[in-house]
Amino acid sequence: MENIFTQWFGDNLLTYILIPVPIIAYVSVFALYAVLAERKISAWMQNRIGPNRTDKFGLLQTILDAVKLMQKELILPSRRDNLYFRMAPYIVFTAAFMGYAVLPFSSVFIGVDLNLGLFYFFAITSIGVVGVLMAGWASNNKYSLFGGMRTVAQIVSYEIPTALSAIVVVMLAGTLSMQKFALIQSGGIFNWYIFGGPGSPIKIIIIPIMVVSAVLLFLSTLAETNRTPFDLTEADSELVAGVHIEYSGMMFAMFFFAEYAQMFAVSGIVTTLFLGGWQSPFGELIPFLNTPVFQVFWFLAKGLSLVFVQIWLRWTLPRVRIDQLMTMCWKFFIPIALVNLFLIGLYIIFA
Numbered sequence: 458m459e460n461i462f463t464q465w466f467g468d469n470l471l472t473y474i475l476i477p478v479p480i481i482a483y484v485s486v487f488a489l490y491a492v493l494a495e496r497k498i499s500a501w502m503q504n505r506i507g508p509n510r511t512d513k514f515g516l517l518q519t520i521l522d523a524v525k526l527m528q529k530e531l532i533l534p535s536r537r538d539n540l541y542f543r544m545a546p547y548i549v550f551t552a553a554f555m556g557y558a559v560l561p562f563s564s565v566f567i568g569v570d571l572n573l574g575l576f577y578f579f580a581i582t583s584i585g586v587v588g589v590l591m592a593g594w595a596s597n598n599k600y601s602l603f604g605g606m607r608t609v610a611q612i613v614s615y616e617i618p619t620a621l622s623a624i625v626v627v628m629l630a631g632t633l634s635m636q637k638f639a640l641i642q643s644g645g646i647f648n649w650y651i652f653g654g655p656g657s658p659i660k661i662i663i664i665p666i667m668v669v670s671a672v673l674l675f676l677s678t679l680a681e682t683n684r685t686p687f688d689l690t691e692a693d694s695e696l697v698a699g700v701h702i703e704y705s706g707m708m709f710a711m712f713f714f715a716e717y718a719q720m721f722a723v724s725g726i727v728t729t730l731f732l733g734g735w736q737s738p739f740g741e742l743i744p745f746l747n748t749p750v751f752q753v754f755w756f757l758a759k760g761l762s763l764v765f766v767q768i769w770l771r772w773t774l775p776r777v778r779i780d781q782l783m784t785m786c787w788k789f790f791i792p793i794a795l796v797n798l799f800l801i802g803l804y805i806i807f808a
Contacts, residue, residue, distance in 0.1 A: 476568055480557045488717040489519045491764060498765070499772045529706040534597055537703070541595035546704065546711035548588030553719040556582040560725040561636045563735045563752035574635035575623060578726060579616065582681075585715065586612045589690065589700055592712075596703040604699025607689045607779060614786045615680040615687075621794035622674035625667070625801050626650050626730045639734025646738040651731040656808075663804050666797050671731040673794055675763065678723035680782070682716065685771035689779055724763035725756070732759050 493508065493515065500507030508515030533542070556578050558568035571577050586609055593605020627633060629650065630641050642649050651671050653660030680687040691699040701712055728734060735752035737743065745751070777785070 477558075479566075480568060481554070484554060484557065484714075484718045484721075487721055488714045489523060491717045491720065491768075492522075492713070493519045494765075495768045495771070498768050502769075502772045523710065526706055526710040531706045531708060534703045536597040538595035538597070541591045542703075543708070545588045545592035545595060545700075546708045546715075548591065549585045550711045550715040550718070552582055552585035552588065553715040553722060556719075556722045557725075559635045560722065561639050561729060561734055562756050563749045564636075564640075565749050566753060567636055570634060570636040573633045575627065575633045575638075575726075575730075578635070578722075579620060579623075582719065582722065583612065583616060585719070592700040592704070596700070598703055600697050601700050601702050604690045604702075608683065608700070610779075611683070611687065611689055611782060612681050614783060615677045615790070618673055618786060618790035618794045619677040619681060621791065621798055622670045622677065623726070623730060625670045625797055626654075628798075628801050628805060629654050635729055635734075638729050639736060642733040642736050643740065644736075645740030645742070646733070648740070649731065649733040649736070659808060663801065666800050666804075667731065669793065670797050671727065673790055673797075674730065675727050675766075677786075677790060678726065679767060679770070680786070682719045682723055682767075684716075684720065684767055686774040686777045687782060688771075688776060689782060720764050720767055721760055724760040724767070727763055728756060728759040 496518075497507045497515075499505075508518035511517040511521055533539075558581075559571055559574035559578050561567045561570070589608045590605045593601045593603075593608070596602070626638065630638055632638065632641075638650075641655060644655060646652065648655040651664075651667050653664045653667055683690040689699075691701060701709060704712065733755075735756040737746040737751065737755055739746055741747070746755075
């Protein structure tokens with residue numbers, strides 16, 4: 458996409474203004490309707506109706522909720538740290554949004570194809586933890602502070618199995634470019650890295666390793682987005698609302714936007730690394746399904762399917778305790794990820 462805009466407008470400021478517009482539009486629409494989808498899916502799972510009063514099927518419900526939040530008064534705690542309190546929600550959202558810069562929606566639709574795209578994504582999205590900690594500390598509320606401290610421990614811990622699971626694909630692909638991950642997996646579903654990636658028939662021996670790595674990556678990113686069963690940041694039954702407790706109006710909305718934006722962003726990472734990115738599962742058998750428009754469709758379909766699984770898990774599993782959360786990471790996820798890394802290394806050497 459960057460090349461297209463450069464060709465049309467030249468290498469100038471207009472290029473860098475126009476590139477983020479489709480992405481911010483998508484993030485805004487996705488965040489609004491992911492909330493509606495979550496409410497509808499949870500209602501269906503619990504044999505309820507869900508939002509159904511505003512427009513057909515309640516399609517305008519979250520839009521009206523957003524309008525309501527924009528109109529609400531900002532009630533600020535009297536003993537807050539004003540600068541950090543106001544900055545925190547925008548840092549959290551900005552960190553989540555900037556990760557979209559390297560997501561390859563198609564072969565031509567990408568913000569920027571960095572050589573270190575995967576490294577950039579993990580680095581920039583991890584800045585969000587700074588905003589959460591700022592929110593917890595600046596609110597001058599013990600529940601907010603507990604939520605912020607839990608977030609730091611949780612995200613710093615789960616970044617390790619996240620990175621180790623992703624490195625498995627990096628070792629096989631020999632690149633950190635998000636676009637190249639997708640390009641390498643061309644040729645159909647059996648060339649996706651969850652099925653061992655492109656290569657000789659003996660790749661079948663690493664399929665279990667890749668499946669485990671994909672599951673580990675998905676669960677670890679679930680913890681990084683603070684989704685149930687890893688939502689210790691909010692932990693309603695213990696911390697009321699955690700870091701969000703003192704926020705209202707649009708500041709509160711920014712945390713919600715960030716959470717749902719991050720849900721799709723991490724799903725996009727799993728899609729790009731293990732599920733072929735924007736590649737059609739049919740390969741070249743049906744050529745028109747590999748056009749840029751269909752490439753966007755495949756990427757969104759795969760990413761939104763993983764978002765559905767995230768929502769499904771939220772309304773299925775109970776929240777884990779903080780000690781269980783850390784035990785799961787340090788005693789199970791990290792050792793399994795290290796074993797996978799070692800086995801992939803042996804495969805590369807001897808295959």
